[in-house]
Amino acid sequence: MLALANSLAGFGAGCTAVPDEVQPQGPLNCNDLVAQSLNLSMLDGMPVTVGQAMAANEGFRISWFAKYERGYYMNHLGYTGDYVARVSIEQNGVELYAAEIDATPINVASGEYDEVHVETGLPPGDYLVRVALDIYGTVDQCNDLVYALNNVSEREFTVAADPIDDVASSPSDHTDGDAPLDGQTRGN
Numbered sequence: 001m002l003a004l005a006n007s008l009a010g011f012g013a014g015c016t017a018v019p020d021e022v023q024p025q026g027p028l029n030c031n032d033l034v035a036q037s038l039n040l041s042m043l044d045g046m047p048v049t050v051g052q053a054m055a056a057n058e059g060f061r062i063s064w065f066a067k068y069e070r071g072y073y074m075n076h077l078g079y080t081g082d083y084v085a086r087v088s089i090e091q092n093g094v095e096l097y098a099a100e101i102d103a104t105p106i107n108v109a110s111g112e113y114d115e116v117h118v119e120t121g122l123p124p125g126d127y128l129v130r131v132a133l134d135i136y137g138t139v140d141q142c143n144d145l146v147y148a149l150n151n152v153s154e155r156e157f158t159v160a161a162d163p164i165d166d167v168a169s170s171p172s173d174h175t176d177g178d179a180p181l182d183g184q185t186r187g188n
Contacts, residue, residue, distance in 0.1 A: 031068060031074060031140060031142075032141050035132070035152060038131055038153040040061070042061075048060065050155070056123055056160065057121040060118055062087055063113055068139075071142075080106050082138070083138050084136055085100070085114060085131060085134070086131070086135045087116050096122070097122075103134075124161040126158050127157055
């Protein structure tokens with residue numbers, strides 16, 4: 001029985017068939033719009049690396065690289081024309097931020113960075129940012145194929161709570177008759 005199950009799995013029985021136009025290396029007979037390199041950075045340009053927490057309530061930017069790949073057997077290059085990209089931020093499955101922008105049109109076999117700014121920042125917590133290109137399906141690409149799923153890029157990130165500095169006191173907190181605590185000096 002195990003041998004039969006393995007042989008059926010090898011032939012793809014029980015799985016959705018991949019269309020003939022799609023091969024493991026990419027689209028053959030259509031062009032493909034791809035969302036890549038989803039990046040976060042502070043408004044001053046300082047990048048936020050994966051795993052690094054951002055400060056609470058500080059503005060930041062979300063940028064991505066949109067690439068329009070040429071299908072292997074296409075005889076023309078093509079052009080995306082105008083299309084709309086949607087950026088959203090979710091926390092625990094609830095959408096907290098959404099923006100739609102007119103994305104930069106690009107030629108096949110080229111790419112371009114786009115970005116949005118979240119001016120007010122976010123409160124502390126864990127979030128998921130998602131960028132979806134061509135949300136209205138206006139770009140001539142493999143919309144019916146598996147590879148159209150690469151129009152979406154996601155990244156998880158954390159916003160840390162502001163550090164609380166309620167232990168330190170300034171020298172002006174002491175009157176002349178009070179003795180300073182260890183490690184503190186008396187103001188004069």
